Amino acid sequence: xxxxxxxxxxxxxxxxxxxxxxxxxxxxxxxxxxxxxxxxxxxxxxxxxxxxxxxxxxxxxxxxxxxxxxxxxxxxxxxxxxxxxxxxxxxxxxxxxxxxxxxxxxxxxxxxxxxxxxxxxxxxxxxxxxxxxxxxxxxxxxxxxxxxxxxxxxxxxxxxxxxxxxxxxxxxxxxxxxxxxxxxxxxxxxxxxxxxxxxxxxxxxxxxxxxxxxxxxxxxxxxxxxxxxxxxxxxxxxxxxxxxxxxxxxxxxxxxxxxxxxxxxxxxxxxxxxxxxxxxxxxxxxxxxxxxxxxxxxxxxxxxxxxxxxxxxxxxxxxxxxxxxxxxxxxxxxxxxxxxxxxxxxxxxxxxxxxxxxxxxxxxxxxxxxxxxxxxxxxxxxxxxxxxxxxxxxxxxxxxxxxxxxxxxxxxxxxxxxxxxxxxxxxxxxxxxxxxxxxxxxxxxxxxxxxxxxxxxxxxxxxxxxxxxxxxxxxxxxxxxxxxxxxx
Amino acid sequence: xxxxxxxxxxxxxxxxxxxxxxxxxxxxxxxxxxxxxxxxxxxxxxxxxxxxxxxxxxxxxxxxxxxxxxxxxxxxxxxxxxxxxxxxxxxxxxxxxxxxxxxxxxxxxxxxxxxxxxxxxxxxxxxxxxxxxxxxxxxxxxxxxxxxxxxxxxxxxxxxxxxxxxxxxxxxxxxxxxxxxxxxxxxxxxxxxxxxxxxxxxxxxxxxxxxxxxxxxxxxxxxxxxxxxxxxxxxxxxxxxxxxxxxxxxxxxxxxxxxxxxxxxxxxxxxxxxxxxxxxxxxxxxxxxxxxxxxxxxxxxxxxxxxxxxxxxxxxxxxxxxxxxxxxxxxxxxxxxxxxxxxxxxxxxxxxxxxxxxxxxxxxxxxxxxxxxxxxxxxxxxxxxxxxxxxxxxxxxxxxxxxxxxxxxxxxxxxxxxxxxxxxxxxxxxxxxxxxxxxxxxxxxxxxxxxxxxxxxxxxxxxxxxxxxxxxxxxxxxxxxxxxxxxx
Ligand SMILES: Cc1ncc(COP(=O)(O)O)c(C=O)c1O
Ligand SMILES: Cc1ncc(COP(=O)(O)O)c(C=O)c1O
Numbered sequence: 001x002x003x004x005x006x007x008x009x010x011x012x013x014x015x016x017x018x019x020x021x022x023x024x025x026x027x028x029x030x031x032x033x034x035x036x037x038x039x040x041x042x043x044x045x046x047x048x049x050x051x052x053x054x055x056x057x058x059x060x061x062x063x064x065x066x067x068x069x070x071x072x073x074x075x076x077x078x079x080x081x082x083x084x085x086x087x088x089x090x091x092x093x094x095x096x097x098x099x100x101x102x103x104x105x106x107x108x109x110x111x112x113x114x115x116x117x118x119x120x121x122x123x124x125x126x127x128x129x130x131x132x133x134x135x136x137x138x139x140x141x142x143x144x145x146x147x148x149x150x151x152x153x154x155x156x157x158x159x160x161x162x163x164x165x166x167x168x169x170x171x172x173x174x175x176x177x178x179x180x181x182x183x184x185x186x187x188x189x190x191x192x193x194x195x196x197x198x199x200x201x202x203x204x205x206x207x208x209x210x211x212x213x214x215x216x217x218x219x220x221x222x223x224x225x226x227x228x229x230x231x232x233x234x235x236x237x238x239x240x241x242x243x244x245x246x247x248x249x250x251x252x253x254x255x256x257x258x259x260x261x262x263x264x265x266x267x268x269x270x271x272x273x274x275x276x277x278x279x280x281x282x283x284x285x286x287x288x289x290x291x292x293x294x295x296x297x298x299x300x301x302x303x304x305x306x307x308x309x310x311x312x313x314x315x316x317x318x319x320x321x322x323x324x325x326x327x328x329x330x331x332x333x334x335x336x337x338x339x340x341x342x343x344x345x346x347x348x349x350x351x352x353x354x355x356x357x358x359x360x361x362x363x364x365x366x367x368x369x370x371x372x373x374x375x376x377x378x379x380x381x382x383x384x385x386x387x388x389x390x391x392x393x394x395x396x397x398x399x400x401x402x403x404x405x406x407x408x409x410x411x412x413x414x415x416x417x418x419x420x421x422x423x424x425x426x427x428x429x430x431x432x433x434x435x436x437x438x439x440x441x442x443x444x445x446x447x448x449x450x451x452x453x454x455x456x457x458x459x460x461x462x463x464x465x466x467x468x469x470x471x472x473x474x475x476x477x478x479x480x481x482x483x484x485x486x487x488x
Numbered sequence: 489x490x491x492x493x494x495x496x497x498x499x500x501x502x503x504x505x506x507x508x509x510x511x512x513x514x515x516x517x518x519x520x521x522x523x524x525x526x527x528x529x530x531x532x533x534x535x536x537x538x539x540x541x542x543x544x545x546x547x548x549x550x551x552x553x554x555x556x557x558x559x560x561x562x563x564x565x566x567x568x569x570x571x572x573x574x575x576x577x578x579x580x581x582x583x584x585x586x587x588x589x590x591x592x593x594x595x596x597x598x599x600x601x602x603x604x605x606x607x608x609x610x611x612x613x614x615x616x617x618x619x620x621x622x623x624x625x626x627x628x629x630x631x632x633x634x635x636x637x638x639x640x641x642x643x644x645x646x647x648x649x650x651x652x653x654x655x656x657x658x659x660x661x662x663x664x665x666x667x668x669x670x671x672x673x674x675x676x677x678x679x680x681x682x683x684x685x686x687x688x689x690x691x692x693x694x695x696x697x698x699x700x701x702x703x704x705x706x707x708x709x710x711x712x713x714x715x716x717x718x719x720x721x722x723x724x725x726x727x728x729x730x731x732x733x734x735x736x737x738x739x740x741x742x743x744x745x746x747x748x749x750x751x752x753x754x755x756x757x758x759x760x761x762x763x764x765x766x767x768x769x770x771x772x773x774x775x776x777x778x779x780x781x782x783x784x785x786x787x788x789x790x791x792x793x794x795x796x797x798x799x800x801x802x803x804x805x806x807x808x809x810x811x812x813x814x815x816x817x818x819x820x821x822x823x824x825x826x827x828x829x830x831x832x833x834x835x836x837x838x839x840x841x842x843x844x845x846x847x848x849x850x851x852x853x854x855x856x857x858x859x860x861x862x863x864x865x866x867x868x869x870x871x872x873x874x875x876x877x878x879x880x881x882x883x884x885x886x887x888x889x890x891x892x893x894x895x896x897x898x899x900x901x902x903x904x905x906x907x908x909x910x911x912x913x914x915x916x917x918x919x920x921x922x923x924x925x926x927x928x929x930x931x932x933x934x935x936x937x938x939x940x941x942x943x944x945x946x947x948x949x950x951x952x953x954x955x956x957x958x959x960x961x962x963x964x965x966x967x968x969x970x971x972x973x974x975x976x
Binding site for chain 2 (some may be wrong): 010017018020025065078111113153161164186194228256310311312328338366388
């Protein structure tokens with residue numbers, strides 16, 4: 001074959017011949033803005049001049065990357081499990097050692113290097129079950145209903161995979177909040193499921209209204225088969241914490257309309273507002289009595305990535321399966337076995353999260369001090385963020401009741417909207433891109449999460465250290481004023 | 489609603505209303521035999537009497553679970569990365585510390601708890617690229633073509649996902665070897681792709697014959713659109729190592745027939761037979777000149793789970809993408825971003841595997857000693873397995889040239905075949921189940937991997953320690969003789 005012949009041999013796999021469902025997937029949290037932020041960092045490090053000295057990333061809920069310190073006890077146990085020789089080291093506290101021994105005893109060959117059971121290490125699942133029972137004031141939890149996962153993401157995608165079937169008007173529809181965490185839309189696109197949007201009510205602090213759920217469901221029934229309802233509480237990107245009443249209403253709605261409930265509760269420790277408290281869907285379900293607790297199908301997701309620990313890189317998580325049909329559960333167990341097992345260090349970490357040092361143990365005081373410090377700093381930053389943003393004309397921000405984000409509404413002048421649209425860009429993408437280029441601040445446009453037509457937002461994490469967050473907020477303020485002026 | 493009304497409320501998700509593609513998934517390595525083995529272990533521990541004192545699991549390639557020790561250096565670095573306080577500990581060797589520092593510097597906030605880039609940590613991808621260049625005698629490797637993965641499993645499923653499209657006779661077909669590692673059939677079932685079986689030639693030590701590839705392809709073209717060819721080398725479950733010539737022929741075949749190549753090379757260090765050597769598909773491809781190296785699309789998979797390290801629980805791995813269309817690659821990068829990132833401890837471990845201690849560094853001698861000991865023990869056990877099994881009338885076993893398994897052919901008497909079939913069981917499942925109940929030995933029936941109709945096999949790992957392996961082999965021998973007698 002000639003050199004020419006060679007270069008003209010067409011590829012087997014091209015954009016036109018690849019899986020079309022993959023092409024439909026979008027994931028804004030790591031989209032073009034973040035790509036550009038990385039480029040800018042590289043340019044800065046190469047000495048290029050910019051109107052800022054550093055890129056501040058407030059685009060992703062990644063606490064350690066923003067300087068949050070890990071919990072000492074957790075990391076001590078992980079080090080002991082990684083290199084058990086250290087069990088002879090007298091500088092490690094005894095409770096860390098006994099925790100490490102217990103984890104290692106549950107690992108094949110006393111090593112985190114063994115595959116675990118696909119559902120997760122049994123002793124870890126037992127500890128998770130006891131944690132849930134404590135959290136939910138004694139509502140019973142069976143370790144057999146716990147599946148450890150590779151981060152919550154893995155669990156969410158797996159459960160959606162079980163649910164999706166049918167063609168045309170019988171295709172499975174899944175209700176998700178708008179704004180949403182884009183993992184949901186991405187997974188639904190990949191599975192070719194029908195995404196059913198229900199809108200959170202920005203006017204009442206991003207609350208969930210049953211009438212809106214009903215509207216979305218009724219409309220969807222005309223063209224698909226709605227089977228599941230996803231809730232994120234505390235909310236990402238919106239930072240609200242749902243009331244007990246609201247959760248009860250949602251459960252009643254799900255029961256009435258025969259919807260499988262998926263409760264994303266990865267921010268369960270991240271509640272800052274005095275008026276708010278985390279209520280797990282499971283606890284509320286069981287409080288509603290057997291009519292509900294014996295029938296409503298619910299999966300709840302948790303993760304090591306958020307709360308006070310912020311251990312994203314370990315990819316730990318679990319899900320609890322409630323009222324799942326036994327045959328389906330057997331299918332789930334089979335399905336997860338194909339990937340062999342979740343990462344064992346992540347399982348170990350999940351174990352420590354659900355079974356931290358207890359009163360009287362040597363590491364208890366330090367653990368409490370570290371956890372409290374992290375959660376109070378987050379609470380403080382939640383308030384700071386809301387306050388500063390609300391001082392800006394043209395930005396309005398709901399209270400950050402929980403989670404790690406604010407999702408303020410921004411007024412974008414008509415001229416800017418036109419310029420963006422002429423460039424084929426979403427107006428809030430245009431806004432965020434300009435913000436990044438002028439200030440080095442990396443946020444995610446609201447359009448990446450979904451929003452009511454004609455409204456614009458950005459999502460900003462509250463994770464940067466307080467001094468940086470203050471700078472960031474002031475820069476956003478300045479930028480917004482300048483931008484508004486420029487386009488008025 | 490009455491108590492009666494409650495219990496009769498039908499489930500949303502049932503076996504009849506769940507995703508039908510999930511139901512088609514099978515995964516023998518963790519199937520019913522393994523479930524039963526776990527039960528037996530529980531029964532033994534509860535003091536129930538059995539004809540054996542322990543269950544010996546030779547069903548899964550899980551080295552540490554079988555007592556293999558981790559590489560000290562790897563675990564030291566992981567402990568240092570988990571708990572960086574240890575960097576002040578004078579008992580750790582300097583090279584472990586500098587390696588840990590380098591990894592931590594590549595992590596956001598100097599913590600393994602941060603999400604990494606979705607494609608993997610940049611410095612790790614650089615180290616992988618340099619490793620591949622060394623392995624392949626200087627064939628260049630671009631770190632941008634490396635994607636870190638959650639074990640090789642994750643990479644394999646992801647690439648298959650990109651490839652699958654079309655309906656009916658245009659549906660993507662993927663060629664896999666029979667016998668195969670059942671991840672492939674499971675993933676294809678889940679993706680509703682067409683599985684195209686090509687048979688390895690047992691008579692010539694499980695070699696790959698081009699004429700058989702051609703037969704399988706030609707037949708498949710009548711009912712689907714074959715687009716990819718998967719090869720496992722060294723082989724699982726069959727333990728063969730492919731010759732350079734064979735690989736060249738396969739590449740030529742893929743080029744001629746326009747097939748996307750997927751080379752599963754997770755056992756690249758596991759070569760025992762003197763006459764064999766590992767040849768990477770990439771190296772052979774590049775040796776064949778630009779007509780091939782510029783055009784043939786190839787992905788190669790590697791993992792921390794196998795070779796001499798056997799670190800399965802960390803779920804580390806990488807894939808190298810060669811000649812992939814740029815737009816498809818962008819889609820791949822987007823797709824992997826939905827799951828955020830592979831586990832960072834697994835990435836760190838992958839880094840150590842591709843960049844182990846160098847001559848002159850303090851940990852070098854120990855590392856070499858440990859690695860050599862593990863690999864020679866495996867080589868010895870490979871020979872032992874083949875030898876003992878071949879002394880048994882009715883068992884015939886190809887040389888275990890590489891990987892971690894033998895896949896001997898077993899003669900099952902007609903009467904046993906009939907009894908199994910009457911029970912709706914595969915004859916080799918019947919055989920393995922009896923073996924388990926009578927001896928406590930857990931193997932996987934050949935039917936879980938696929939085999940020529942009318943032939944029967946089991947897969948057995950060579951991983952148990954030598955003394956246990958000897959016991960196991962002798963028990964298999966006895967059992968086979970007894971079984972044959974009983975059913976003759
Ligand atoms: C609401 C929500 N669910 C799930 C996840 C996934 O987290 P992980 O997979 O790291 O557990 C996130 C991450 O930001 C999230 O915000
Ligand atoms: C041929 C082959 N490929 C891939 C894998 C997957 O391994 P992992 O996901 O642990 O890297 C295995 C595991 O046994 C295997 O044998």
